[in-house]
Amino acid sequence: MHPFSYVRERSVDDAMRAHAGDPAAAYLAGGTELINWLKEGIALPSRLVDINRLPLAQIEVTPSGLRIGALARMSDVAAHPAVRAGYPALAEALERSASPQLRNMASMGGNLLQRTRCPYFRAESELPCNKRRPGSGCAARYGLNRSHAIFGWSEACVATHPSDAAVALCALEAQVRIAGRGGERAIPIGDFYRLPGDTPQRETVLEHGELIVAIDLPATARARRSWYHKVRERASYEFALVSAAVALELADARIQEARIALGGVAAVPWRLTAAERAIAGAPLERGPLMAVLATAFAEARPLAHNAFKIELAKRTLVQALEIAGAMR
Ligand SMILES: Cc1cc2nc3c(=O)[nH]c(=O)nc-3n(C[C@H](O)[C@H](O)[C@H](O)COP(=O)(O)OP(=O)(O)OC[C@H]3O[C@@H](n4cnc5c(N)ncnc54)[C@H](O)[C@@H]3O)c2cc1C
Ligand code: SF4
The missing domain is CATH 3.30.43.10 (Uridine Diphospho-n-acetylenolpyruvylglucosamine Reductase, domain 2)
Incomplete structure (x- = not known):
């Protein structure tokens, strides 16, 4: 070693x-x-x-919502009453992650900074991988890419981000609090991750030495009616093939406002802002929702082996909307 x-x-x-x-x-x-x-x-x-x-393991209710310390363990966050009542999408995303033993050890800050499960990146032998060895190429671009991205990828890297919690946090409009030399700054989680471009080895906006100290969640009516739906190859202890996080406000069984993020489809939690606008006013029924969402996937660019993810993501998203819509 x-x-x-x-x-x-x-x-x-x-x-x-x-x-x-x-x-x-x-x-x-x-x-x-x-x-x-x-x-x-x-x-x-x-x-x-x-x-x-470091004193960063607290989970605190604040005047504006909830602050989760970066060292809070995934299992503690998932079980916390304020998370379960106010942010069910996050509790669900955490409970569907890894295994109980891992969740007892793993911190929220570390969860956000986990790296792709692309098998070429994790391979024991030296394969072309621009993320691991910049300039060496991308074995997945024309190799086996069933589990890879359909949005936002570049010729340099087609990997996806594996964190379930990050997807839920994106739909919940969380901010990541970062301590650095100049003090603390807060960044919307949607701006925390970077698309691969020509530098896939740089995955977030964190600078060397900076420390995640907390995650802030705003208290909203949407957050209380939120859900995370994860689809994977086996029922437990597996990363998402595709996932969807939604947070909804309803009026008369119609969607008034929504926040939507997808997982397993890009190098970042993929926020579907066009779909959020498109479904405002739609009834919570499968047929109309599928129709409205059809155009939201127009910018998807599937690879050789993962075109199925477009339909799968659409159905996963509609299922998440239905579950959130039926919540009391
Ligand atoms: C077998 C297995 C299955 C898994 N399945 C899933 C799954 O289904 N879904 C899922 O979401 N995750 C899954 N994971 C990933 C797991 O959630 C992460 O390993 C875990 O969250 C990392 O947290 P940690 O505290 O152990 O981080 P560490 O391993 O300690 O650190 C990870 C990285 O984060 C950095 N870091 C940690 N904390 C901070 C901080 N506060 N500020 C700045 N940098 C920091 C470290 O320097 C390191 O670079 C799985 C992991 C394993 C091993
Ligand atoms: S997809 Fe990204 S992580 Fe996977 S081999 Fe290509 S460069 Fe490496």
């Missing part, structure tokens, strides 16, 4: 200093991704900065 040093810090400032002082440092939270990367050679940090003693 690659050799590295280890420090455990107790304050945000100390952790950022320890990280910023070493260009090859990495923060260690639950370690459920990072330790795998070390074993697989995906990450080669010279220093691990353990952040588990």
